Amino acid sequence: MKLIYEKSKPGRRASTLPRPDLPAADVPEELRRSSPPRLPEISEPELVRHFTALADRTFGVDTGFYPLGSCTMKHNPRVNERVVSLPGFRDLHPHQEEEGSQGALELMWRLQEILAEIAGLPAVSLQPAAGSQGELTGLMLMRAYYADRGEDEQRREIVIPDSAHGTNPASVTMAGYELVDVSTDRRGNVDLDELRAKVGPRTAGLMLTNPSTLGLFDEGIEEIARIFHGAGALMYYDGANLNAICGISRPGDFGFDIVHFNLHKTFSQPHGGGGPGGGPIAVRERLEPFLPVPAVVRDGDTFGLDYERPKSIGKVRGFCGPFLHPLLRPSAPRDVGSGSAERQLPARAAP
Secondary structure, eight states, X not given: OOOXXXXXXXXXXXXXXXXXXSOGGGSOGGGSOSSOOOOOOOOHHHHHHHHHHHHHTSOOTTTSXXXXXXXXXXXXXXXXXXXXXXXXXXXXXXTOOGGGOXXXXXXXXXXXXXXXXXXXXXEEEOOOSXXXXXXXXXXXXXXXXXXXXXXXXXXXXXXXXXXXXXXXXHHHHHTTOEEEEEOXXXXXXXXXHHHHHHOSTTEEEEEEESSOTTSOOOTTHHHHHHHHHHTTOEEEXXXXXXXXXXXXXXXXXXXXXXXXXXXXXXXXXXOGGGOOOOOOEEEOGGGGGGSOXXXXXXXXXXXXXXXXXXXXXXXXXXXXXXXXXXXXXXXXXXXXXXXXXXXXXXXXXXX
């Protein structure tokens, strides 16, 4: 297949741009081009054929498996798109009062409970919008935790192995931490001798993808947990490769204090066209007070949003966004009860 530049012929056009109102003489000299940009020149039919040919060379949600990434493969069936189009989901406004949102709130609460069990950790927030935002949220929780203990100025380092998920270093920088790199050994595990030498009083935590990007479950994970917890540091689990262990083992059981999920990977949340993603996080009890607000809570048979969390890091996005649908089956909303998502709002546009 030829590159689009190889198909280019001088003078061909796929569109006609309007002439700018600003005369060229009024454009500052330093902003003027000395030569035209190097763009392919092809006709509109050739452009359409080119992109159609590219589309035929990849997978699509209507034609087969839909990978959308390299760290784990995703399956995004059309049935999920139908479920999230039910009126109770489609027409629910983010500012809808809690009394009129009981079905949705119950589903969110139940999803939190399910994810807590999968992670082996007691508390969950659905707020992060993607795995990368889950990473940043987890590191912000670390900072809040150490600040509450008076250790934030001391603990400034995050350890990341060279087999880590690619967004980890960026998240460390955005959170204001210093990156400490550690090597892998000949078997692809974290080098424990090097790790012991680099973990100390300045260590805030570890970010680890397990299985790693090498596709290997770290054989020394229990010793890694002892090293970090022995130094008073926390352990963060990047859920990029959670598919490999989901239902077999739980990150919380082998020492991790914070876990993020990629709902668009492991649980088939609709992810067509690159979004929306979902990156909930699960944490241990000592980190729960710092989770984002509002928290979805249950009081008997009533569900609500709790903003009274004085130690919370606040919001990491405006609303909880894409909720529940990674775990739904087509009949689920009708089984929730009188406050179900399908019946909680009339079939009309939200205010």
